[in-house]
Amino acid sequence: xxxxxxxxxxxxxxxxxxxxxxxxxxxxxxxxxxxxxxxxxxxxxxxxxxxxxxxxxxxxxxxxxxxxxxxxxxxxxxxxxxxxxxxxxxxxxxxxxxxxxxxxxxxxxxxxxxxxxxxxxxxxxxxxxxxxxxxxxxxxxxxxxxxxxxxxxxxxxxxxxxxxxxxxxxxxxxxxxxxxxxxxxxxxxxxxxxxxxxxxxxxxxxxxxxxxxxxxxxxxxxxxxxxxxxxxxxxxxxxxxxxxxxxxxxxxxxxxxxxxxxxxxxxx
DNA sequence: ATGGCTAACATGGTTAGA
Numbered sequence: 001x002x003x004x005x006x007x008x009x010x011x012x013x014x015x016x017x018x019x020x021x022x023x024x025x026x027x028x029x030x031x032x033x034x035x036x037x038x039x040x041x042x043x044x045x046x047x048x049x050x051x052x053x054x055x056x057x058x059x060x061x062x063x064x065x066x067x068x069x070x071x072x073x074x075x076x077x078x079x080x081x082x083x084x085x086x087x088x089x090x091x092x093x094x095x096x097x098x099x100x101x102x103x104x105x106x107x108x109x110x111x112x113x114x115x116x117x118x119x120x121x122x123x124x125x126x127x128x129x130x131x132x133x134x135x136x137x138x139x140x141x142x143x144x145x146x147x148x149x150x151x152x153x154x155x156x157x158x159x160x161x162x163x164x165x166x167x168x169x170x171x172x173x174x175x176x177x178x179x180x181x182x183x184x185x186x187x188x189x190x191x192x193x194x195x196x197x198x199x200x201x202x203x204x205x206x207x208x209x210x211x212x213x214x215x216x217x218x219x220x221x222x223x224x225x226x227x228x229x230x231x232x233x234x235x236x237x238x239x240x241x242x243x244x245x246x247x248x249x250x251x252x253x254x255x256x257x258x259x260x261x262x263x264x265x266x267x268x
Numbered sequence: 269a270t271g272g273c274t275a276a277c278a279t280g281g282t283t284a285g286a
Contacts, residue, residue, distance in 0.1 A: 014274075014275070014285080015274090015275060015276080017275095018274090018275070039275095039285085041275075041276070065276085065277090066275090066276050066277070066283090066284090067276085067283095067284075067285090112284080112285060112286055113286085114284080114285085114286085120284095150286095152285095152286070169286095170286075171286060204286070206272080206273075206285095206286070207272080207273035207274055207285095208271080208272035208273045208274090209271080209272045209273085210272085211272090211273095218286075220286080247274090249274095250273085250274075250285080250286080
């Protein structure tokens with residue numbers, strides 16, 4: 001692997017307090033050196049900064065009580081941290097951005113939406129419009145841009161274990177996929193699909209009804225990259241292993257590697 | 269089978285997740 005490899009991960013930990021041991025165990029073997037977390041569920045004053053530092057990570061966090069919360073961490077300095085979407089007075093802590101080795105990284109926890117037509121669904125679609133405007137501006141400022149996180153949208157039916165059962169439901173509905181498509185139309189690429197993947201690859205499995213055992217999952221945790229960055233992507237995978245551990249998050253981490261040394265884009 | 273499981277806040281039962 002190149003010395004200038006950026007190994008970028010995203011993980012919805014569903015409570016950082018509960019999942020700190022999982023994070024430690026994962027980092028013991030994972031090559032990840034930049035990591036976006038979602039659903040930290042912890043206020044900034046209580047963020048376990050010392051524990052994170054012991055894991056060799058530093059960066060920024062943006063949390064709130066009980067719900068949501070994101071963190072952008074790395075084994076090297078994270079510069080120019082920005083919390084939330086500038087100009088959007090959102091009381092929910094869902095976005096943090098920073099720069100690592102010249103790559104702008106935006107970590108997002110997209111609203112769940114609960115059910116199609118609910119108030120939360122309306123909020124989700126409005127929120128995604130604000131995200132699109134933010135990303136359009138950031139794309140213009142940062143040629144090397146990654147947008148990682150829990151999108152709470154399965155891009156296509158290939159990302160859904162039972163498309164028939166899920167048809168029209170929240171996380172797969174047409175308006176949600178349209179909103180994700182609008183992000184892709186900005187030039188952002190779902191790098192997971194740039195590589196051959198096993199069929200039925202997912203990143204989230206319900207805690208209930210033996211969903212993991214049946215591989216009844218969805219791929220909703222994504223790494224999107226600007227074209228200049230996507231051209232430098234050398235791999236992308238879901239790391240299912242932490243989902244199999246005791247008391248797991250319901251999400252598995254997703255990782256992508258980028259070779260930043262190349263003067264010329266890498267052909268894949 | 270409209271259930272199943274987990275976490276926060278609270279301390280039993282609700283809200284939320286996806």
